Amino acid sequence: MADSRREEIETAKKRCVALSDRIHLHLSSSSNSKKRVLSDSCKQTLLRLVNSELKFLSRLPSQGFDDFKISVNIGYLESVVYILQQPFIGGVSRVCKSIPLSSEYEKKGDSHSKGVHIDIVCTLDRSPVWFIVSDRNPKYISWSESHKNKGLKSRIEKVLAAALSSSTLKPALIVMFFSHGLDDVICKKLVDEFGASEFGTVFSLVDSEFCEELDGGWVNLISRSYQMARAFQIKVDRLGIEDFSLCEKLSDHYIPQSRSVLHRSQTQSILGDGFCTLLSRMKLVPLQLDAAKPSVLLGEEMVNFDTTALIALVSGISNGAAENLLTAPEDEMRNRFKGNFEFVIAQVMSELEDPILGGLTCLLSEKIGMICESVRLEFKELVSMCGGTNEKLRADRLLECFWVVPDSPSTRLMGLPTTRKIALKNKIVFGTGDYWLAPTLTANMGFVRAISQTGMSLLTLEHRPRALTGD
Numbered sequence: 450m451a452d453s454r455r456e457e458i459e460t461a462k463k464r465c466v467a468l469s470d471r472i473h474l475h476l477s478s479s480s481n482s483k484k485r486v487l488s489d490s491c492k493q494t495l496l497r498l499v500n501s502e503l504k505f506l507s508r509l510p511s512q513g514f515d516d517f518k519i520s521v522n523i524g525y526l527e528s529v530v531y532i533l534q535q536p537f538i539g540g541v542s543r544v545c546k547s548i549p550l551s552s553e554y555e556k557k558g559d560s561h562s563k564g565v566h567i568d569i570v571c572t573l574d575r576s577p578v579w580f581i582v583s584d585r586n587p588k589y590i591s592w593s594e595s596h597k598n599k600g601l602k603s604r605i606e607k608v609l610a611a612a613l614s615s616s617t618l619k620p621a622l623i624v625m626f627f628s629h630g631l632d633d634v635i636c637k638k639l640v641d642e643f644g645a646s647e648f649g650t651v652f653s654l655v656d657s658e659f660c661e662e663l664d665g666g667w668v669n670l671i672s673r674s675y676q677m678a679r680a681f682q683i684k685v686d687r688l689g690i691e692d693f694s695l696c697e698k699l700s701d702h703y704i705p706q707s708r709s710v711l712h713r714s715q716t717q718s719i720l721g722d723g724f725c726t727l728l729s730r731m732k733l734v735p736l737q738l739d740a741a742k743p744s745v746l747l748g749e750e751m752v753n754f755d756t757t758a759l760i761a762l763v764s765g766i767s768n769g770a771a772e773n774l775l776t777a778p779e780d781e782m783r784n785r786f787k788g789n790f791e792f793v794i795a796q797v798m799s800e801l802e803d804p805i806l807g808g809l810t811c812l813l814s815e816k817i818g819m820i821c822e823s824v825r826l827e828f829k830e831l832v833s834m835c836g837g838t839n840e841k842l843r844a845d846r847l848l849e850c851f852w853v854v855p856d857s858p859s860t861r862l863m864g865l866p867t868t869r870k871i872a873l874k875n876k877i878v879f880g881t882g883d884y885w886l887a888p889t890l891t892a893n894m895g896f897v898r899a900i901s902q903t904g905m906s907l908l909t910l911e912h913r914p915r916a917l918t919g920d
Contacts, residue, residue: 458509464523465503468530472496475534487533488901491544498545499526525584527673528628529568532580537650540572542906548579548611548618565607572906573650575886576621577861581608584628592635601635605643605683612685616864617905623683624648630677639681648680720843721768723806728850730814751817752910753882754851755875757892759820759828761805761912763836763843765920766793771800774918785919793916805913812890812910819852821881823874837919859883861905870899883907 472495476487487495502522529545532538547564569580581604583590594600605625612620625645639645652675732750761767766774774782774797783790799805820828825848832844858880867873875896882889888908891897900907 458506461521461523462503462506464527465499465506468523468527469496469499469503471530472499476530487541487544490902491541494544494546495526495530498522502526522584524628524673525582528582528584528626528675531628531675532569532582532626532652535652537573538569538571540906540908541569542901543567543570543904546570546904548615548904565604565611567608567611570618570620570904570906572908573622573624575888575908577619577906578622578624579608579612579620581623581625582628583626587627587630587632587635590627590631590635592638602638602642605639609643609683609685615861617861617903619861620685623685624680625683626678626680628675628678631679631681636679636681639683643683645681645683648682652678652680720839720846723804723810724762724768724843724846727762727806727810727813728846730810731850732815732817733850750815751819751852751885751887752813753878753885753887753889754818754820754824755878755889755891755893756824756827756831757914758890758912759824759844759847760831760917761892761915762809762847763832763840763917764915765837765840765918766796766800766915767805768839768843768920770918770920771797775801789916793918796913796915799913800915805915809912817852818850819854819882819885819887821854821856821878823856823877825853831917835917835919837917839920840917854881854885857881857884862907865900865903865905868899870895871903872896879907879909 472487472492476492476495506521533541533544545566545568548567548570549564567579568582571578571580589598591598591600592602594603605623608623612623625639626648765771774793782794786793828844829848832841836844856877858877862876862880862883865871865876867876875893879889879891879896879900886908888910890910890912892912892914894911897907897909897911
């Protein structure tokens, strides 16, 4: 019994060390990728929980208490990391944190409960999603409350109450993941009482593995299988989009009409090959919106652009003027750009090292570009004041290929308090993209970080900044 207990403790400790290594290796930014898989705060939360589990296991005696069953959380943490490694998971903003319950629910329910634990807050298929993770043996998962167990039904009710009462963190879906499976009787109750359905997205990883080195150079491979796992989803908002009434108000006034001049060789030589190639790869919205139902259009892959993204596309730096700017006399450049000289030179060097339009062409290929009315007005004003002849020509052509929608920020973005870092104009721009389930392409990473710190999962795409140069 003592040997079995000692082996069980040592195996659990090795799983903790292996999981910590996996978090560092697979859930952090790397030199080969500009994309950060998990924010530092989320990563630190996971590592803290793993280290806490390891310390707990290290304090357990390897002998005595033969009748005492070891209760460990490492399986739960492994399951959370397993989900985070799935390729369809993005925009993770919270991991293993509590979401506040509404005051009304607290009055009706448990007065000692200050919130409900949500394992993952992320983005899935362009929509905000909450994940609830269970690593329990199915035979110990009960539906109703008892003196030993609060019951799955009670937990789901709390999660739904938190979801419905949160204007800023409200998910479109709640996904419940049971790593060891779930009894068929309880599965039926999920479907009948909460309208749940089987989670349709396929998990790409079947097994989770870690290794330990043995004497003589041998390696022992220990695997964790998820073949018995089951996942269910509950739609919090069955419509998916808050209100289609705005969609119905859109008219041809907002849809570009003139596109034929883009491909003429003379125009292309003026605007630049890279610029014209990018626009030609993008998908255009139907000229007659009446012929396409809003729901069909919302199913298209769209990218919402803020002003920084439009400026980057038309900037002379992005369109062949970088070399000339670099070789121009320094005195002339300093006089031309004043306090922005260092900023512009840094962009020039970045462009010469890695041109921006090539990467954006791949990113935007076969996608519909959209902007809100506020962005259109701000962009036109900036170009008219600071843009050169070629930059103005590109701006005109660019707007002809984009879908312009009225300002229509999502309720959850507008529900955030307006602060110095979360400005109202940015809430409108990013919120419009959120309303249309479109990621926002931006260089405004200060705003993106500020939103992440609120715990909200927001779809964004980052690009390197570019300035208008008078080209």
